[in-house]
Amino acid sequence: MMTSARIILGLALLCTLFVVTSSRDLDGSWSPWSSMATPCSKSCGGGINHRVRSCTHPVPSGAGKLCIAEDSTEKEVEWKTYDCNVQSCWANEWTEFGNCSKECGRGFRYRYAVCGNDTCKEDQYKEDSEKCNTWNKTACPSPCEEISCPEYGVCKDNSTELDPIAFCICTMGYQMNSDKTSCIRPPPTTPTPRPIPTLPAEQKVVATVISKSASTIIIIFLTITLILFFLLRIFTPDRVIQMNMEIALLLAHAVLMFPFMENETLCRVISILIHYFFTACFIFMMLEALHMYSLVAYVVKKDGMFTRLQNTLIGWGLAAFIIMFCMCFEYDNYGGEYHCWLRMDTPLLYGQFIPVVGLVIMTFTLIEAAGAAEYKPLKGVDKSQLLSARISQRTNLIILPLVFAHWMVGMMSEYEQNLPLYGTFSVLNGVTGGVVFFLHCTNNSQVRAKLTGIYKSMCKGSSAR
Template identity: 25%
Template structure:
């Protein structure tokens, strides 16, 4: 007997139940004649594959286990849907999707233009367009589709402003918005010509249109909700306190107290609210702080975005609400710091000529925990809370930035002076170590220069990639040159290869190795991770930063070992043993001051502060490393005896030469005076006077 079950509880499994009779014999304990013999029914379940399934992707036929099945797309789409029947007899996730053809969006735009030019009510055509958009965005989309869809939605709003909108149109509209805001579309959204603020603007205008057409038909207490995966909206009429969301319970909400409305002369009001749970990922992280005129990059959106608008008489102002509106946010990441209550201000134009930025004007933070934050704002609009993903607050970040900028500038000046000083006395001080030191000074000078000039140049994606790669190359070259200096110092101390070995011949490797690392990184990542919206540097989340940290940490480790060996050799040297304790201490300190800037040991502060809550390490790192050029100038020029003696000798020699040249000129003048004939005496009137006498 065979029983077949087409679906399991998940709707996908196909099983076969086989009912059969098996003989059962019970053997006697002594192994003799069977004591009992009978038969029992046994049911065996065998999974034969996946059953037929009809869903929004199409009709999936019956399939065997581990079989990949493809469903063709509709005529207006390219590609196909693919999924696998897994070993449990369940349909797996869809792994390939259909993509709308460009002609479909073009035809929708033409249809929209036709509707806008036609006379009469075209609500049906609007509904058809929005339905098509909801289907298109339900598939895999790219940046071009996002741009075209948002353009069509803006066009729909221009038409719908003087037409009746249907309930179906509203459903399709919010389905489209929700589909566009899918987390898997985040990367495509960032590459599109529009950002998340366009979605805010479109939804705000559509909701206002809803209020104008629906509110008159709502009784007090009526609230209509539309819930999608990534946007939730309500429109309702309330008497007294307004709380959004009103139907759906949520820790993130906006609360307008009854007193606030009473002070405005409002006792019954129609509200519209929207709640976005993924929009923050595609919003610009720009914020204009209270009292400042420019937009500055500050933190990340660390909450869902929520908005509320009231339909009031034209004479009612909602700009200075008293008591203020209370907004409660559920924090996405409880470890973030430096919270700022913000709203999206469309009146701000940023440096990228984009309309709108986050503003803190009229909003204050009242309370914050690791879970929630409470803000008070004197107006209504789209709200969120921005926080810094770094454990260093914005205040400390600003100070660290100033320290780095000032330190790098000082270092660049000192590096130029170091190069000039060595160039003047190059014939005297030239050696393997000074040759490598000059390479290090040039590399540091270029690295600091590019860092100061380009690390914040995020306006151009291509330029930012080039700057990030160049900074990576130059600082890696700095590390490899510091490694060469460390090896040269080690060789000079232990004399492994003798004095004839010229390490300077291998210096091209210090420039070639970083070039290879950067080239491989660019090739493997295809430039992804080089630069972001804040800085032109390597991405941390993707792990690309390790293409710099890895080699740098290896160089630091080797140089630390070299310093230990060098100090051990120094401690055992006879000339050190004979010195007093005070003299020894001075010798150690002087040696450390000379070696640390050249070998990059101060970069340990940077490595230790990556995951440290002790922000003091960040200060040490910024001070010591931005002033590396200053330390090199001090300990390899100002306090370097050889340089000082060479400069003094050059000065004395020039003085001697000047004196010698002066003596030669005087001697030549005297000799010239002696060898010249005596001038002829005049025998004029005086002679004649004598004759007269």
């Protein structure tokens, strides 16, 4: 009885131990990777296959955890990829590279491969390329032989040792258009407007006073000269020419006395009158030189080549013709934005300078021709007029440069608004007025006779005392 109880008790203990052992928590663990893999995805050229392992070594029990995969997640099964069939599918691999696609220049050369495996179902043929350069500057023809340039264009070869380079350029002042297909004449360039010169307010006042004073000085000298000859009633042909020259110069400076006119029309009128009077002044000096030449060269016996009326009409009429010609083409350019003097920044400049320079050259030519040789005298020549002509020959060499210089400096001073030029203009005006007064009086025979008589009477009066 005791023996049976002991057996039953032992069996009960064994069962209890088995139950306790079977209910213990156990984490799972990976089995080895399978020795068999899935079929390779490609038979050549690099494929992939897979192997598998499971979380059964042991299987997790109780509260045990699943296996941790390589991506750090819990999994029951994990797959792994392997490369397979990495051998090339292509028979004999690549052929040799062929010739360059360009004979003289940069191109490409190619090589090929053919599939040698039945599994190459997508591509049975492939090609490869690389750059090549067959240019030889010495042996290859000029690239200009293949270029056709447009009219007025020529090809320029700028090839280097590495590349053929050629392009068309235009000649004769033409320019290539934007699409490089033709040579076109470029549009005229618009010059940058000249900035208006200005003087500080105090310097402007000084410049105005200087210029007006200068004109006043020469007007006074010329007025005295005209009054003197009028009172002496001397109206010989040479004197009439000089008188017209003095009147033209006086009127030019009288117009200069007007202030700058902001009214465009009035400013243009002043500019035209200045041009007209100065041009007439130079024409009368040329006529005086012609009168002098006709007497010194014994072309005529007396009174010159033209009468007093003819000289007057020629001087004023020729000046009017020159001004009207300029007005036909450059009327809008008379008058300025900041002065009413003759403008120097427009084509009107040619209408101002060319006639005056031509007249100065003609005057000097006549003076030089008169004294260049000994001419055969004519019988019955008026000796007093001949003497006056020879004196005039020399005095014009002084008066003409002075008038030309003060005309130029006056124009430049207004154009540049330059205070030193205004000062120079003032000095030249005073000198010109004094020289004209003195030389025109002394080279006239009747004035000389009057002055000689006055001198003798003064000498007799002093001796009687």
